[in-house]
Amino acid sequence: LKPVVPSVEKQAQWILQKQTADNDYHMIIENSSGDAIGIIAVYDINKDLGTFDWGRWIIDRDAPLYAGMESLTLVYHFAFNILKSRKTNFEVQKQNSRVLSIHRKYGAMETGEDEKFIYFSYSDEQFQKNQFLNSFI
Secondary structure (H helix, E strand, C coil), X not given: CCCXXXXXXXXXXXXXXXXXXXXXXEEEXXXXXXXXXXXXXXXXXXXXXXXXXXXXXXXCCCCCCCHHHHHHHHHHHHHHHHCCCCEEEEEEECCCHHHHHHHHXXXXXXXXXXXXXXXXXXXXXXXXXXXXXXXXX
């Protein structure tokens, strides 16, 4: 995760701001029993360009291994099929090998890198081609 301001008040203000933003969705990830096991967000939605960002992705360490793939599939389903977005660009910290592996397996295209991040792009077209992944929906 990106660093946050250590002030609880500032963090509370940020959460309240995000709850009222028109282009910011925070979703709770639940297991099949309905227990919360994580959170994920879709934000910075630009309907004119058909783009979105997503992240703030946190999954409980005790969650099943497939929870990452399922939650990623559901976020893409929401963004591409419900919001009708066409593309997302995102970055992953190089040290986060587990998340890098998920994106590579999912077919995200690497578009560049710097000292800290690897940059990716993923499109609606790629998502629709991954029919085996859509079985999670």
